[in-house]
Every structure is written in structure tokens, then in C-alpha cells.
Amino acid sequence: MRSAAALPFCLALGGCSTVQSALSPAGEQAAQIAVLTWILLGVLGGVLLIVLGALWLAIRGSDNARRLLSADWAVSIGGIAFPAVVLTALLAGGLWLMRPATTDAALTIEVEGRQWWWRVGYVLDDGTRIEAANEIRIPVGQEVDFVLTSSDVIHSFWVPSLGGKLDMIPGRTNRLRLKAERPGIYRGQCAEYCGGPHALMAFEVVALPEADFAAWRQAAGQPVSTVRESGFDVFAAAGCGSCHAIAGTSANGRVGPDLSRVGERRMMAAATMPTSEENIARFIADGQRHKPGNLMPEFDVLTDEQTKTIASYLARLK
Amino acid sequence: MPSARKSALTIRLSGRRILIGLGSLVSLGLVGAGMFAWLGIYNVAASVGHFYVVDRILRFGMENSVKARAPDIVPPDLTDPNLIRLGAAHYYAGCAYCHGSPDTPISPIAHSMLPPPPDLGGVERWKDQELFWLVRNGLKYTGMPAWPGPSRDEEVWAAVAFLRAMPGMNRAQYTRLALGDVEIAAQSGEEIATGEGPSDAVQACARCHGGGAKGPESDLVPVLHGQPADMMVQALRDYAAGRRPSGIMQAATSGLTEREMVQLATYYAGLTPLRPEGAPGETDSRVERLVAEGDAARNIPGCVQCHDNRALPLYPRLAGQSARYLEGRLTAWRAGLRGTSATDAIMAPIAGRLTPEEISRIAQHFARQPAAGESAVR
Structure with missing residues (x-):
């Protein structure tokens, strides 16, 4: 009853946003959940009205009505048979709507939850992986399987506009199938408290038309940087490569997010600030202010010029 | 009636009266103490000293306080020459002026303090832990300062180790320990000329x-x-x-x-880097990997990306560094030492993720590497 009373409020909130809203589905799985939500809302609203009516009768009704309400058959039907039928129907409906997929997905993407970012790996048909982080590109209209793991604590993967949420549990692999019906940017958020800057652990799913996605995947398989790229020398000498990898160079760290194409991501620091040279420089020198508690130490040792060189190099990786 | 007459002649005790009496006594005492301080009755001159009795009481209180507060920890090996040498060099710079040394008597100025700083030949009566507590915390109202770096207990132990070694040391032994046998090359002509060597x-x-x-x-x-x-x-x-x-x-x-x-x-x-002591020794693939690549699952980055010759000159080179120094520094970070320097912010969390065994092996690894050349990037 309390949740029913809070619903209108939630509906009003959901109306504000389309990038991250379970009530404005942009994919098949999210649409199923939305349907289920509306069914639940309708049925439970009806039940609420019946209960309130019975309550009113019990207090204000005639002696006759009250005698009827307290009869054995009224309790058996209203209190046992009715809830059993309604709940069974809702359960059956829910299970049918959320039945597991039987077809193969067009694409498999591995996502590993880490404190406090997302490691993303596109598994290609030839078995190789494209490494990325904090932004996931998918083709519109194709089923995509997300293979969800965690390397530290429990996280939860949730893109409300595309589907339900699923926990990422250390030592366990969960699978989630999603499909975007129309192009767009859909925001995802860690939905299980995972310590410190949990609230700043987000990501974006970018749904591209199939041809665009194919072109991007082709391009993403090729490194954009070499060790000769200007600025890489400072990046490497500052030790950045011990935590961050950049394809095509000697930087191969796996402690922090892969930066091979960091410049093309719309957002940085796990979708907490827009990607730009200035923001990258801020995050290097002053990251604890922008994302308090994150595991990247502030590199106050670097001169402003060094920081700027590194930021400019990274912003060009696209 | 006898009892009635008796009560007329005596003050009847009641809770209220006891309270009033005590209150008056306390107020009187406070006013007296205030007057004592305000009128300058007490002579604070160091030249006058304490009454014998006061001196005994202060000393008694101090000794018991130190004994009660000395930590219950196991001291490191205080006969370790490395500890003694480090302590000697610091004693020369920080302690000898007041406490004297085999090379210098206590300064007459320091000796005129109250209480006069003791000659430290008599430290035998303190236990190691008590001496450690004294050196680390200093003594109120005596001029004995606390250790400036409050979280550097291993430095305090170095001073304690030297205090244990000093009694009976002759002048030559002391100066060799405290000053080292270092000959610094003569100044260049320019330095002599400018006086800025x-x-x-x-x-x-x-x-x-x-x-x-x-x-x-x-x-x-x-x-x-x-x-x-x-x-x-x-x-x-x-x-x-x-x-x-x-x-x-x-x-x-x-x-x-x-x-x-x-x-x-x-x-x-x-200066030319020193040759590492000892042979490269057996290679341990686990440590080599940790040093080169780190351990991503535990958020440990590799060491060499910041600490080899190709790194920015903002970072120390670790090849050929003393293993004990490296181990001590990493261990102190691991134990929670947090400076506010920019490098502390980077290294302290990383050191905290290493096990003590890894710290020791990493330190050994770098100590055996030959140091070399200059940074590629300036």
C-alpha cells in the first residue's frame, strides 16, 4: 500500500528523463518490464480499491454488510482464494514476460565492475577483444549479450531505458540480454552500493545504427596511437602506463580504465564529467575533488605543462 | 533535657551545611591560587631552582609517568650498527648541544636550564621502551622536545640505539660514527670565487x-x-x-x-651511482612480474614505469637503492604513515596493498639491480 501511494511521485520523476528511465523504454527488454510495471500497477490499484471499500463497509456499513464481511466464506474467498489467484497470475505473467532468450545474440560484450568504473571488452567473432571502459557501443535492433563479472565487490549493472538490472558478483558470471530499438544514448548506473564514490560510477550505452556500429567496430580494432605520437613520451615517463593501457603502445596497465580511444567517449571518469582536454587535466591533478575516493592518486608532482601535454595527448585519442 | 542543651551548643551537620562549607573552602583556595599567580609571588627564575623537596616530588612524578606510559612493544635489535650510526649522526646535530657527547661537553648555556639537561651517561636506569617514550614524546616544563616527525618510530629507535651505545665511547669512536669518514672533493674555482659552494x-x-x-x-x-x-x-x-x-x-x-x-x-x-652490493642473486618470477606489471586484480601498478631511468626525473630511481631503506619506507606507508607531500599521495595507497613479504622481496630486487644513467625525458 505504501509503495502504491509513492507511485505517482515516482512517475513524475521518471517523466523528467529519457536517457535513464525504466518508464520510457527504448528496448524490448525494457518494454517488457514497463508492461509488467503497468499491469502490476493496474491490478494492485484495483486490489487497493477493493480493500479500501471493504474497510469502509467494516466501519461505516450496515449491520447486514458487516455480517456478510465477517462470514467464513468471505474470509475464505477474499483472504485466501482471491490473493492466491491474483498473485499466481502475476507471477506467471512476469515469468512469461521475462523468459530467457533462446536465440543467439549478435554480439557479446564483457563488462567487469570495478571500484568505481567499468571494464568493457567487445568479443569479436575471431575471438579477439576490443578493450574499452565506461562507454558501451551497441548496434540498434540487435540482441546483445552482456557478460557481467566483478573483481572486487558486488556491483549492479543497470541501464533502465534498455532493461532490468543484474548484479555483478565476485566469482560469478551473470548474463544479461539487451536490445536497443532506436539509436540514442542511454545512461547506466551502478545499482548496488559498492563503497566510496558508488554514486559516481555510471556509464553510457551508445546505440548506433547497424552500419555506423560496423564502421566503428572496424576502426576500434586498429590502434589510434603509436609510441611516436606527440605527448606519449610524457604519458609514459609519468608512469601512466603502469595503470592504463593504450593499444598500439607500450602502455599496458590493467589497474585503471583502458584509454586507447578515451578521446571519443562522450563522458569520462565513469560518466561523471564530459570528456575534454581541460577535464582530463583536472582529473589528473585534482581527481579527488572531482570524484572523491576514486583509486587514482592525484598527480600533483607533475608540472602544469606536463599535465597539459598528457591531457592533450589523451583528448586526441579518437 | 540534656540532649536539647547539647544541640544548642553544637552545629548540627546536614548535607546542605557540608556542601556550603566545602564550597567556601574551594572558593577560598581558588582565590588564593589566583592571588598567588596574580601578585607574582612565585619566582619563576631558572637561576633560583626548586626547593629540594619540590625537586624530589617533581622527579618522582616524572619517573612514574614515564614508566606508566612507556609502550609495551618489542624494540628492534638495538645493537644493529645501522641504527647506531643513524642515531649518532642525528645525536650530533640534534641532541649534543644540550646533553653533551664524548666530543663536546654540555654547553654552559644549556646547563643553565632548569632542570639542567642530564649527561646521558646515566641512561641505564631506563628500560628501552621508557627511553623510546622519552625521546619520542619529550618532557613538559623541562625543555626536552618531542620528536618532530611523530609517526617515525623507527627514527626514534635509532636515537635510542645510539644512547645505548654511547656510554663508554671515546672521542674518536664517536666522531667517526657521527661524522662519517667522508671527504668531500674540494670546491671548484668558481664556487670558491663566488663563495657559493x-x-x-x-x-x-x-x-x-x-x-x-x-x-x-x-x-x-x-x-x-x-x-x-x-x-x-x-x-x-x-x-x-x-x-x-x-x-x-x-x-x-x-x-x-x-x-x-x-x-x-x-x-x-x-655523482656516479654506486655499485649494488651482492650479486643479482636468484630471480623470483613472481617479484619480477610484480615489479614489471603489478597486479591489476589488487590494484597494484608495476614499479618500473615510474622508477626506472626512462621515467620523469620527479620520481626516484630504485635500482641499487638500499633494501632496508626501501623496505622501511614501504612498511611505514603500509602501517599508515601519511605525509601530505604529492608523492606520498601516490605511493602510500600502493604500499598499503602490498604484503610485508612482497615489500621485502621488492626491496631486495631493486637493491640488486645496477643503477644506470639519466632519464630519457626532461
Whole structure:
């Protein structure tokens, strides 16, 4: 009853946003959940009205009505048979709507939850992986399987506009199938408290038309940087490569997010600030202010010029 | 009636009256104490000293306080020459003025303090832990200062180790320990001409860190030969500003000017790196991997990306560094030492993720590597 009373409020909130809203589905799985939500809302609203009516009768009704309400058959039907039928129907409906997929997905993407970012790996048909982080590109209209793991604590993967949420549990692999019906940017958020800057652990799913996605995947398989790229020398000498990898160079760290194409991501620091040279420089020198508690130490040792060189190099990786 | 007459002649005790009586006594005492301080009745002159009885009471209280508060910890091996040498060099700079040494008597100025600083020949009566507590915390109202770097217990133990070794030491033994046997090369013509040579300041550094072709006197002290100058200047600034806690180095650097810091750093940066002691030894693939790649699952980055010769000169080079120094530094971070320097912010969390065994093996690994050349990037 309390949740029913809070619903209108939630509906009003959901109306504000389309990038991250379970009530404005942009994919098949999210649409199923939305349907289920509306069914639940309708049925439970009806039940609420019946209960309130019975309550009113019990207090204000005639002696006759009250005698009827307290009869054995009224309790058996209203209190046992009715809830059993309604709940069974809702359960059956829910299970049918959320039945597991039987077809193969067009694409498999591995996502590993880490404190406090997302490691993303596109598994290609030839078995190789494209490494990325904090932004996931998918083709519109194709089923995509997300293979969800965690390397530290429990996280939860949730893109409300595309589907339900699923926990990422250390030592366990969960699978989630999603499909975007129309192009767009859909925001995802860690939905299980995972310590410190949990609230700043987000990501974006970018749904591209199939041809665009194919072109991007082709391009993403090729490194954009070499060790000769200007600025890489400072990046490497500052030790950045011990935590961050950049394809095509000697930087191969796996402690922090892969930066091979960091410049093309719309957002940085796990979708907490827009990607730009200035923001990258801020995050290097002053990251604890922008994302308090994150595991990247502030590199106050670097001169402003060094920081700027590194930021400019990274912003060009696209 | 007898009882009625008796009650008329005596004051009947009641809770209220007891309270009033006590209250009056306390107020009277406070007023008296206030007057005593206000009118300057007490003579604070150090020249006058304490009454014999007061002196005995103060001493009694002090001794019991130290005994009660000394920590219940196991001291390190206080006969370790590395500890004793480091303690000796610090004693020479920080303690000898007041407490005297086999080389110098207690300064007459220090001796006129109240209480006069004791000659430390008599430290036998304190247990190791009590001496440690005294050196670390100092003594109120006596002029005995607390250790400037409050979280550097291993430095305090070095001082304690030296205090244990000093009684019976002759002058030659003491000066060799405290000053080292370092000959700093003569100043260049330009330095002599300008009077801006680094030699005086270097001499102070060289007592612990060595100089020329000679390495540090103690394994607990880092080798500075051939380290990047930028890194050393920043370290000196951090020590002087108290951003990097160390009772020894804060004292050694507080008087240095920026110019002297640069000169010192340049001097040591220009020295030829020392040959590592001992052979490369057996290789341990687990440690090699940790050093080269780190362990991503535990958020440990590799060491060499910041600490080999290709890294920026802001970072120290670890090849050929003293294993005990490296282990001590990492262990202190792991135990929670948090300076406010920029490098502490980077290394302290990483050190905290290493196991003590890994710390020890990493330190051994770098100590056996031959140090080499200059940074590729400036």
C-alpha cells in the first residue's frame, strides 16, 4: 500500500528523463518490464480499491454488510482464494514476460565492475577483444549479450531505458540480454552500493545504427596511437602506463580504465564529467575533488605543462 | 533535657551545611591560587631552582609517568650498527648541544636550564621502551622536545640505539660514527670565487648519505648518488615544509634556502651511482612480474614505469637503492604513515596493498639491480 501511494511521485520523476528511465523504454527488454510495471500497477490499484471499500463497509456499513464481511466464506474467498489467484497470475505473467532468450545474440560484450568504473571488452567473432571502459557501443535492433563479472565487490549493472538490472558478483558470471530499438544514448548506473564514490560510477550505452556500429567496430580494432605520437613520451615517463593501457603502445596497465580511444567517449571518469582536454587535466591533478575516493592518486608532482601535454595527448585519442 | 542543651551548643551537620562549607573552602583556595599567580609571588627564575623537596616530588612524578606510559612493544635489535650510526649522526646535530657527547661537553648555556639537561651517561636506569617514550614524546616544563616527525618510530629507535651505545665511547669512536669518514672533493674555482659552494651543506648531508664515491654510513639511509635532481629538490622542500614527516630530515632541512637545496641536489645527482652490493642473486618470477606489471586484480601498478631511468626525473630511481631503506619506507606507508607531500599521495595507497613479504622481496630486487644513467625525458 505504501509503495502504491509513492507511485505517482515516482512517475513524475521518471517523466523528467529519457536517457535513464525504466518508464520510457527504448528496448524490448525494457518494454517488457514497463508492461509488467503497468499491469502490476493496474491490478494492485484495483486490489487497493477493493480493500479500501471493504474497510469502509467494516466501519461505516450496515449491520447486514458487516455480517456478510465477517462470514467464513468471505474470509475464505477474499483472504485466501482471491490473493492466491491474483498473485499466481502475476507471477506467471512476469515469468512469461521475462523468459530467457533462446536465440543467439549478435554480439557479446564483457563488462567487469570495478571500484568505481567499468571494464568493457567487445568479443569479436575471431575471438579477439576490443578493450574499452565506461562507454558501451551497441548496434540498434540487435540482441546483445552482456557478460557481467566483478573483481572486487558486488556491483549492479543497470541501464533502465534498455532493461532490468543484474548484479555483478565476485566469482560469478551473470548474463544479461539487451536490445536497443532506436539509436540514442542511454545512461547506466551502478545499482548496488559498492563503497566510496558508488554514486559516481555510471556509464553510457551508445546505440548506433547497424552500419555506423560496423564502421566503428572496424576502426576500434586498429590502434589510434603509436609510441611516436606527440605527448606519449610524457604519458609514459609519468608512469601512466603502469595503470592504463593504450593499444598500439607500450602502455599496458590493467589497474585503471583502458584509454586507447578515451578521446571519443562522450563522458569520462565513469560518466561523471564530459570528456575534454581541460577535464582530463583536472582529473589528473585534482581527481579527488572531482570524484572523491576514486583509486587514482592525484598527480600533483607533475608540472602544469606536463599535465597539459598528457591531457592533450589523451583528448586526441579518437 | 540534656540532649536539647547539647544541640544548642553544637552545629548540627546536614548535607546542605557540608556542601556550603566545602564550597567556601574551594572558593577560598581558588582565590588564593589566583592571588598567588596574580601578585607574582612565585619566582619563576631558572637561576633560583626548586626547593629540594619540590625537586624530589617533581622527579618522582616524572619517573612514574614515564614508566606508566612507556609502550609495551618489542624494540628492534638495538645493537644493529645501522641504527647506531643513524642515531649518532642525528645525536650530533640534534641532541649534543644540550646533553653533551664524548666530543663536546654540555654547553654552559644549556646547563643553565632548569632542570639542567642530564649527561646521558646515566641512561641505564631506563628500560628501552621508557627511553623510546622519552625521546619520542619529550618532557613538559623541562625543555626536552618531542620528536618532530611523530609517526617515525623507527627514527626514534635509532636515537635510542645510539644512547645505548654511547656510554663508554671515546672521542674518536664517536666522531667517526657521527661524522662519517667522508671527504668531500674540494670546491671548484668558481664556487670558491663566488663563495657559493655546496661543500658546507653537503658536509652535513654527507654525515649520513655519504658523498663522492662513498655510500651512506647506514643501510637505513637512502643512496642519493645519481638520483634525479628534481626529485631530491622536491624531497628537500617537502621535508623542510613538514609535508614529509621525519624528525631527522625535518631538522636537517629546515634551515636550507631554495638555492642550497638546488645545489645539494645537483651535487648528489652528479655523482656516479654506486655499485649494488651482492650479486643479482636468484630471480623470483613472481617479484619480477610484480615489479614489471603489478597486479591489476589488487590494484597494484608495476614499479618500473615510474622508477626506472626512462621515467620523469620527479620520481626516484630504485635500482641499487638500499633494501632496508626501501623496505622501511614501504612498511611505514603500509602501517599508515601519511605525509601530505604529492608523492606520498601516490605511493602510500600502493604500499598499503602490498604484503610485508612482497615489500621485502621488492626491496631486495631493486637493491640488486645496477643503477644506470639519466632519464630519457626532461
